[in-house]
Amino acid sequence: MPVFFENRLFVAGGGDIWWGRNEAWLQCIDATKSGDTTGAGAIWTYPVERHVMSTPAIAGGLVFIADAGRKLHCVDAATGQPCWTQDLRGEVWASPLVADGKVYLGTRHGDFWILAAKREKEVLCSVEFGKPISGTATAANGAVYVATMANLYALKEGAHAEVAAAH
Numbered sequence: 001m002p003v004f005f006e007n008r009l010f011v012a013g014g015g016d017i018w019w020g021r022n023e024a025w026l027q028c029i030d031a032t033k034s035g036d037t038t039g040a041g042a043i044w045t046y047p048v049e050r051h052v053m054s055t056p057a058i059a060g061g062l063v064f065i066a067d068a069g070r071k072l073h074c075v076d077a078a079t080g081q082p083c084w085t086q087d088l089r090g091e092v093w094a095s096p097l098v099a100d101g102k103v104y105l106g107t108r109h110g111d112f113w114i115l116a117a118k119r120e121k122e123v124l125c126s127v128e129f130g131k132p133i134s135g136t137a138t139a140a141n142g143a144v145y146v147a148t149m150a151n152l153y154a155l156k157e158g159a160h161a162e163v164a165a166a167h
Helices: none
Strands: 003-005 008-016 021-030 042-048 057-059 062-067 071-076 082-087 097-099 102-106 111-116 123-128 138-140 143-147 152-155
Touching: 003 057, 008 042, 008 062, 021 062, 042 071, 057 097, 071 102, 097 138, 102 143
Parallel strands: none
Antiparallel strands: 003 008, 008 021, 021 042, 057 062, 062 071, 071 082, 097 102, 102 111, 111 123, 138 143, 143 152
16 A cells, blocks of 8 residues: 655555566655656655565654565665665565554564664564464554464553463
8 A cells, every 4th residue: 555645655566476576666756746747756766675565654754664575674765765674584464563663563474573663773572473464563552463363462561571362
């Protein structure tokens, strides 16, 4: 899904995980233009290594996008220049969630990652849930909810050292 932010449209696409096509991209388009903006509306394009199924997340002048090839990318929203990438050890079908200064993202391998939503890469933690995570995490009422293929988890800072599952 494209994301509209500050008169710009951020859209990702391309690639094909089933047929081996890897020409994926993240593009920033000037939404103030009118008519055919195919060339004139493009502000920047960032090449993504593999197929993209994720929606970009934008916070603090940064765009976060995951590719199916196991990487999370952090890109400067104004210039399209890469800030960092993180190998996630599993395919990503979900979109990153940015909340409370953090980026949350799960993988089909069952890993759930929490990184700082900032220009310098900082991995805060990675949790192995043991079952694939295909959906985007959701934040509500001071908790982050993560659905695996088997359980729904609620993560809340300071609540417990253990993660509880709802069946």
